[in-house]
Amino acid sequence: MFFTYLRRELRRRRKAALVVSMGLALGIGLVLTVTSVSAGMKNAQSQVLHSLYGLGTDITVTKQASAGQGGGGQQFGIKRSGSGTQSSSADRLTVSPGTATLTSAQLATIAGQNGVSAAVGSLLLNDFKFDGSFKLQGGTSSNSSGAAGSSGAGGRPSGGEGGQGGTPPSGQADFNLNTFTIQGVDTGNLTLGPLSSLKITSGVNFTSAQSSALVAVADASYAKSKKLSVGSTVTISGSKFKVIGIATASSGSSTANLYIPLAKAQTLADQKDRLTTVYVKATGSQQIAAVKSEVQKAVSGTTVTTASDLASTVSGSLSTAADLATNLGKWLSLAVLAAAFLISSLLTSSAVNRRVREFGTLKALGWRSKRVIGQVMGEALVNGLIGGVLGIALGLAGAAAITAFSPTLSASLGSSTANSGPGGGPGGGFGGAAAKAAQEVSVHLTAPVTVASIGIAVALAVAGGLVAGGFGGWRASRLRPADALRRVE
Incomplete structure (x- = not known):
């Protein structure tokens, strides 16, 4: 009975259901696109760090x-x-x-610290x-x-x-x-x-x-x-x-x-x-902070740098785009999503008001308020899932467009821990490359859509349906059969 009535009502109100679904789809699509761009920014920054410091390097140890x-x-x-x-x-x-040098004995000390997988x-x-x-x-x-x-x-x-x-x-x-x-x-x-x-x-x-x-x-x-x-x-x-x-x-x-x-x-x-740089790989990402602390205590006077320490120094158009995606994109997507939820709730509530006589008749026939609320929330949830599917399609299209047409971004790395020697020779940091701030790295921005971002879109679709259905159901639960039957739809 529930699903039969649900299917008939959605078919009878196709246009209204489509409007509610599209409102949610726009918000969900924008969130999915911004999430994908943010993931692309992280990948681009990681690419810059890896190309300059070496793949697999979690920590570098230098000495000034x-x-x-x-x-x-x-x-x-x-x-x-x-x-x-x-x-x-x-x-x-x-x-x-x-730049001061480290000794082979200090390398052995670093390699022997807890959480260190390898050190060269x-x-x-x-x-x-x-x-x-x-x-x-x-x-x-x-x-x-x-x-x-x-x-x-x-x-x-x-x-x-x-x-x-x-x-x-x-x-x-x-x-x-x-x-x-x-x-x-x-x-x-x-x-x-x-x-x-x-x-x-x-x-x-x-x-x-x-x-x-x-x-x-x-x-x-x-x-x-x-x-x-x-x-x-x-x-x-x-x-x-x-x-x-x-x-x-x-x-x-x-x-x-x-x-x-x-x-x-x-x-x-x-x-x-003698050595100028020691490259360290931790046993896992969770151990990097602990390894950094242990190395600083075990080998005094050294500069211990992690990739996360240097990620904040990446500048150029990549940094500008990352800030834009993180700040403006995040707040814009949240604002659009909130507006989509609000519009969906208002449209669902408006639809409930237009169905006063229908719900009054159902309650007069023995439907309890709980069942009426469940019917309204079921319809809103289906609208939300439809909006989620449309939103994922919009997000995928937006991510594909960004990947295909985004310009090449530039990035450079500033050095605050090392001095550069004559001839451009680096003096420290991850392989010393931090001192080559004047040399820019070009990266192509991609917007990868991950399983996690799709999961977020589905969760938002369900949440949107529940919010809209909950508000509309609350309005329906307040109807009394006698009052409802006096009104004309």
Whole structure:
């Protein structure tokens, strides 16, 4: 009887039911679209963080140099004598100014903390390569040139400098200063750390057996600018490294120009058992905060950073769009949803008023108020479910349109925990990439519709039907048969 009467009433009042359902559908569709956009924003931010810091990295540990530590330019001793053209070159591998190093013992301490699944270290270095040729005419001289403070490649300072203990020479000097970044990586665990977010597009990656080999992986952009390919050789501090692979970041830029085995980087830079960054993976997301606290206590003076700490520093159009979706979109969807519920309730109540004689007759025939209320709420609930189906369709269409036509967004990361060294070398943060704030990452915004968002839409549809039916049922329950029969529909 209940379902028969319900079906007949809905068929008899198709237009009114459709109006109520469409009102709910608009609100539910907007909520579903905003929810999908918010999920897309989180995915985009996660993509930025992963591309810059490494997939699987939950925490990074770095250490800043104390006041008076790690500063100053790089000095190259240049000796000039006789006449004619003479060439001179020098190579310096240094840790970025403002960055202090951690020890292998501290890495072991971090790896032994509760909640730590894995921990690997890396050493990020700046390579200052000086090449010069001198054309001298008589005299001898010896001096030191501060390469880090030079005016740049191709500078031509005057040769009339005063020598120390010799005849002042005359002539000119042509020199170039080339700087690039090198990162020593643990070849025994490539799933964690700077190389985990890179894709080998040519050649091969390191193997665990190459922990002390003279091999390198080059960043694709750097390899293109220097015309490097698989099989090429690069000279680092007098040692020739063979390029075995070319790596490309999924988005943005990688943290270094060249990657070499950690042991070789430590040896060449005279930084035995030293690290600039420790990458940590927690056993689960719930343990990240506890691990951070334990590491800070176990290794004093360090900067412990989680991905959530850095997510707030993502700026650019991605950040603006995320704020818009989170704030304006949320309140707008709530306002539209509240209006849809209110309109549905008023329309249902209005329909009850038009059915006064009908409900009065039913009550006169023995229907109790509870049964009348149930009938009204059943009809409203069906309207709500229809509205939910239409709302999900609208939400899916809106999400698909956003995914198809949304512009490419840019994002950059600000650094508050690290200083950048010369040549753009990062000094800390997640793989040090936080210091590359000037380099933007481009991401395409998507609006994924998740099962959870569809569940929210269904819940809202049911809630809308219950709200509308409850209000209309309350009005119907107040009708008295005698009063109802006096009224004409």
